Amino acid sequence: MIDTVSTADLIAWIRKFRDAVQEHRDELTALDSAIGDADHGSNMARGLDAVVAKLDPPPSSAPDLFKVVGMTLVSSVGGASGPLYGTFFLRMGPVLTGEMDAAALGAALRAGAEGVVARGRAEPGDKTMIDAQMPALSAWDDAVTAGKGVAEAAAAAATAAAAGRDDTEPLVARKGRASYLGERSAGHIDPGAASSALLFRALSDALAARG
Template sequence: MGSMMAAIDTAALVDWIRRFRDVIAEKREWLTELDSAIGDADHGANMARGMDAVVAKLDSAVPPTVDELLKTVGMTLVSSVGGASGPLYGTLFLRMGMAAGTVDELDAAGLAASLRAGLDGIVARGKAEAGDKTMFDAMAPAVDALDAAIAGGADLAAATAAAADAAAAGRDATEPLVARKGRASYLGERSAGHIDPGAASTTLLFEALARATAESS
């Protein structure tokens, strides 16, 4: 096992991004099913295309610093993902990179601060609040749980695991909600009874992060 990982370096961040791409590919049909119930039925395809483009970019060259790496991910997503998810996920990674700065690794507090900046970017871009039935409903609890775990002295692997659990709980809590933002809001009451696809893919993002930190420790 070795010592617990105290920081996430660019190699571990790339591992996270690759794991996210793999699980998006694996769950692509499920994400599409969720989106066909309340959206345009393209979330799975859009995210898979975007993450394939990101990994292709990283295969050709991995930027040496955390900020350049995350900004590359963000810009690639903005340019390759259709629908609302491209700008939102793109903003997440762009803001993360801006907050991270020119470093070659992030400690737990640095990772949490950059994810918080990403969340703030999504809020500014999408104007979503808790209970609107969007990716915010998985992302906000995950970032809060990450902060709380780190404040309580948890290491990176434990803190990211807590964040993934909180994301999943937030995702599941979107099922009974009536959507107030985005494409699903056009359905009104009929949007209830379905998990939000953006909250679902956000949970996959945090689960991939938890695995990347657990397995490189």
């Protein structure tokens, strides 16, 4: 079992995230059309295309990688998604300065999510991307506590993120554009939670593909 990740693994993750967003672009936009500005899919797809274009030559370290990813998303993704996802990756980088085992990567992911919380001032239950990210991190931590490696932790996190995404459907939005709809925001999955579920599924797929 491979219990650490390399910078190349993390680059593969970002590429898979881009591919997943492209594949689900119309779905993300449809979700956003119900409770937002109908641009989440197109904005994320454009931003991640810009990110991948900057990965050749590949960054030499995880901090360098996530600085490139974060800054590119902030500058190329419209609306709230760019700053929020950009903050997520920018906060991850400084944490990954040593061996990248399951605990270290989990700590970096948590730093990223906490950055999103600080920037967006959202809490669990507000019907935002945090509602997918926080369950994923809890599942990751549980896997680490149980002695699981990075691939198993990522798989558990991906499953929890998908459940968190689905759990946003009945919620009434309390943050962002969707909050303007009040009770009418209930009955729709949050698009940011949906893209966050793709983020964790992409990480799981990238690590599982290592063999």
